[in-house]
Amino acid sequence: MKACMTRRTAGAIALALIIALPGIAGAQQEALLQDDYAITGGTVVTVSGRTIPNGTVLIQDGIITAVGTDVSIPTGVERIDASGMYVYPGLIDAGTGLGLQEAGGMAGPVDNFELGPYNPHIEAYIGVDQNSEILGCQRVGGFTTVVTGLNGRGEPIPGYDSLINLWGWTPQAMAVEKRIGLRVNWAGNRAEELKAYFLEARAYAARAEMAERGEISDFAWDIRMDGLMPVVRGELPVIFEANGDDDIKEAVEFAEELDLRYMIRGGRDSWKITDFLVEHDVKLLFSGIHASPGRDEPYDIHYATPALLNEAGVDFAIYSGGVANVFSLTYEAGMAVAFGLPMEKALRCLTLDAARILGVDDRLGSIDEGKIANLLITTGNPVEYTSQVHTMFIRGEKVPWDDKFNRLLRRFRGRAGEILP
Amino acid sequence: MTAKRVKVRSVLTVLVLAIFVAATWALPALAQDLFIRGGTVITITSGDLSDTDVLIRDGKIVEIGQNLEAPEGVRVIDARGRFVMPGILDDHSHMGVDRGINEGSRSVVPEVSIADVIKHDDPAFLTALAGGITTIHTMHGSANSIGGQNEVIKLKWGRPWEELVFPDAPVTLKLALGENVRRSSSDDPTRYPRSRSGVAEVMRESFQQARNYMEAWEVYQAEKAAWDRANRRTRGFAPLPPRRDLQLEVLAGVLKGTTIIRCHAYRADEMAMIMEVCKEFDIPPGVFEHALDGYKIAPELARNGWGTSVFADSWGYKIEAYEAIPYKMLIHYEHGVRTSINSDSAERVRRLYQEAARGVKYGGIPENECLKMITINSAMNLGIEERVGSIEIGKDGDIAIFSHYPLHTAARCEMTIIDGEIYFDRSETDVAATWVIDPDGGQDKQ
Known part of the structure; x- marks a missing residue:
């Protein structure tokens, strides 16, 4: 940078x-001084x-x-x-669909999913419309930087999320990290399939290294395996989306088994398993403070979840998951304050803690x-x-x-x- | 022996009667008395009063002042250090509607009524109560040009349906314009009208028919009155009344000004159209629902006397909503357009006070004016401002007590009171504790 x-x-x-x-020289100097x-x-x-x-x-x-x-x-x-x-x-929103959707209700301006179950080579920032009106308006609420990603249609791997600044003349100039992490939508019933896919990528990575050293000559390049390689090598994290308490645990155990760098996003039921999250040093991006409670849940459970996570010592930040109303995330943080989260931590959830969990606190x-x-x-x-x-x-x-x-x-x-x- | 037995029986009868009377009359009456001590009372209409008591008797506010005496036997709520505001109104809601939000078969269905399909024990009422809501206007959807009659209810969770209905609230009729009415999300819309121009003509045609219907009744009533007065032997047969029409009866209420139009509208041109049609028929101004682009014609809205009921900052979810700006409340306020903030959602209704705070964020509307948008302005939009929407002597004992000033970030609703009865009390629940939204476990969420 x-x-x-x-x-x-x-x-x-x-x-x-x-x-x-x-x-001309004068004009150049002036432009620089700005x-x-x-x-x-x-x-x-x-x-x-x-x-x-x-x-x-x-x-x-x-x-x-x-x-x-x-x-x-x-x-x-x-x-x-x-x-x-x-x-x-x-402010940082650690999970949005910004720049990939201009208005809902129509196919044309919605560009937030790719076909097929596994797209570990897809990068979100490529499709970001830097002149999106939706994107520009989030600045009014104080947001300068967001994670944006294809949210898929629940496919296991919709692609890499990107960390972008909300100002720049090209998506490339906006990108802080083109690949902030690989999104994986956790689904327990696909765990075996997913594991096989990751193991295949690990084998691929090994062969890629052998090819580089000239040890094999029949190495076949594959765009998807290539996309997955930084993840199985532990260079980039996986961002598992998981909400149910069992799903979160399964995703964590999956990541530990395969020795992946990872974080969890979603975390709806995280309040039920705070001990587990602390014990496993899970980094959590929590969303849904404003979500309605489920049946048989306390009326204020989602308002109070950040406070409960904080008291238990879970390492977390929050995100909106939104597009047009990303700026409402400050109101979600505020609601968490009303229900017990210290104001200082609420602010960190939108700044330094988000940056740290995303691995960019050296820059943001x-x-x-x-x-x-x-x-x-x-x-x-x-x-x-x-x-x-x-x-x-x-x-x-x-x-x-x-x-x-x-x-x-x-x-x-x-x-x-x-x-x- | 016989006499004694009779006496015992009569004593028993009196006892049973007394219990019956106590159960059905005396107890509820007692419960509708409350003394709220020492809070900062946000009256809405006459400023904020610190260290002030509010006395509610028989469900009505009867005294507001400092250092009042709590009458004997009346339950005292300690509100010292807290903020006492009128119960919040949500004047655009679909809560409690157990399917049947739209009668989509035809575009004009004023005869249907949302009151017929309300599930009065919707658990969403409970979570709304926990956000200080006391009154909602629950409505038909926006699939129809003329979509039916709505209902104003108080969230008296656990009470019989009849007690939820807001007594004597004016009838309101849902109209709708734009993408939803035109069925534009359908690939093959088959229902007339398909265009905004068509919608306008459907409105005109409907009101003209209603006018003709009213005139036919007026003619009949005049003939009937003449016939009543006429010589019994020579007057002949009585005139026949016009055929009764349940649709046109409702629309006649609009023409007479007794029924309030609540018109779903996003774009400015649509609002201009309805204002034009209403002028043609001498229909008094109503309320535009959402009015996302109302800020573009704020002078016209103000001049024509139309109210609005808006989202604070929701936008961009479809093309119609692409020009909605969070500064709309500011522009309405500056032009004197009556504006309420609604939820339109069983989720958002739980935090309408937070929505109101956005009026301060976006352009610095004075705080009390923002609170008006979820209280007295909403009540005015419904024609019930004499009963609710502010803390004044004579008004209903509908109160929300907050931990902090309701637009402050730490604000949390602590207690919600309707007609002097407590319907939500946070001290009886706790974070992650047992006060669940569905105590019976038998209701589906919407």
Whole structure:
């Protein structure tokens, strides 16, 4: 990420020098400087550590380069006054279908499944419409980064989920991780079949290595096996979707048996098996705080599940599983707070804990030097129902507030005259 | 001996009678008295009152004030440190409807009534109560141009059906426009109308028939009155009344202004159409359900006096919903369009206060105005604002008690009271405890 930016900077400077036309060079320099900001005067909630009143966050080349009260701001860096406001890390939703569906109810704009049961070579970010109106509107709620994925039609392996920023000129530029994990929809009755498939991939991986060393000459490349290889080698995690308590246990045992890196998503009944989850060090992405309770369940069980997981010491974050209303995830987090989850943990579920479970906390999830500059300037904690996001930075770029919600607001709010009879 | 036996028998009779009277009359009356002590009372219509008591007698609010005396024998609820607001209304719901949400055979079916298919012990009522809901407007779906009569009910879980019905609430009639009515999700729609233009003409035709029907009755009544007054020997046969028509009777109620139109509408052009048709027939303004694009014609809605009942921020689930913005409440509020926030869902109804908070998030609508959208505005949309929707002397004792200000993130409903009776009490349940939604185990969730 940083290397990429540096290359871009170097390239642009070189270009400016070579062309040596003052006008063009000036324009290039200006474009570059737009990436550098100093946010001053706000209360900086780093999430990873302290909260800094009247703090400064310095953003250079898309990266946070300094945080604190004693930050020297280089000349040419644009200052953004955040006094009276708060600075938070951008929110992360660890499971959505964003960019893959523009509107429901029709086949055309829905692009969230592939045919066939096993598609371990499919990558979600490829199909993300970077100009999706749906996607842009999630920024209004404070979301800068999401996992998106084909949700399949319940097929065992719908493909790789991708971690994307919600701003960028191409899906490639948006992608933080093109393969954040391979989605597997757990179904107990297909466990044997799935196991055989993974073992086949393991054998394939072994043969691929032998072929590389020149030990065999009849190695046949296979796109699906190739897709599965990083998973059976333990380089990338599997994201098992499992909701019933037995399903979750089976998926965990499956992963342990095959020695896979993994996490569980869904987790509807996770509250019933917190001891098991702690004992097995399960990383859990929980969804469905707003789901209606099942028959014979306490009325507030899904509201209270995050609190129960937290008290038991389960390692978890939350996600929406949504498309158009991903931004409602802050309200789900808020409901968990009303039913016992500490506010601090609720915020971490949408920032640092989500990043850590996804394995990207070296780059995202808090306001620390060296991290990607995904930041919010807000009126308060974004988990609080009434907080408003005023300004957003993604990879250090100040995102234009021109999403569909705000465009239509501007167009119709002040409407007057030409009133119908 | 005989005399004594008679006496015993009469004593027994009196005793049985007394028990009967106590069971059927005296006990419920007692239960409808409550004294709610010391909460911050969110009246909705006249500000927030701190450390204030509310006295409910016979199911009605009779006193609001500081340091009141709790009458002897009246149960006292300690609300100190808590927030006491009017019971929340959901004025667009389908809860309790046990199938039959749409009579889809024909496009015009005003004669059908949702009251005929309500399962009054729907377990969803319980989870709604746990979110502070006391009154819902449970409705037909949106498959029909004119879809039938809806029902306003109080969520008196466990009581007989007759007690749930909101007494004397105006009749409301569901109309619908757009993709659902046109059966656009069907590959081969066979039912007229198929177009928005067709829907408009179905409305016109229906109201014209109703007008003709009313006129036929007026003519008959005049002839009948003349015949009654006429000479008995020379007046001949009595005039025949028009054939009674159950559909047109309902539509006549709309023309007379006694029945409120509740019209499912997403797009602005559809709302403009209905406003035009209603003007042609002198039909008073009703309420647009969802009104997702209402913000685009807020001046027209305000000027014509139409109310709206909206989703706070649901959008994008189909093309009709592609321009719904969460700032719609703000624009309605600024233009003076009466707006309520509804759930339309047995899930979302449990947290309507959280939906209302979005009005603050999206554009900074004042907090009390947001709360109006789930209380008094909803009541006005249903024509029952004299009875519910605020905490005022004389109104029904419908109360929701929250742990924090209801738009605050930590807010949790602690108690829900209808007509002075407690229907939900969180202190009798606990996180992951035993208060299950389906104590009888016999009801299916929708």
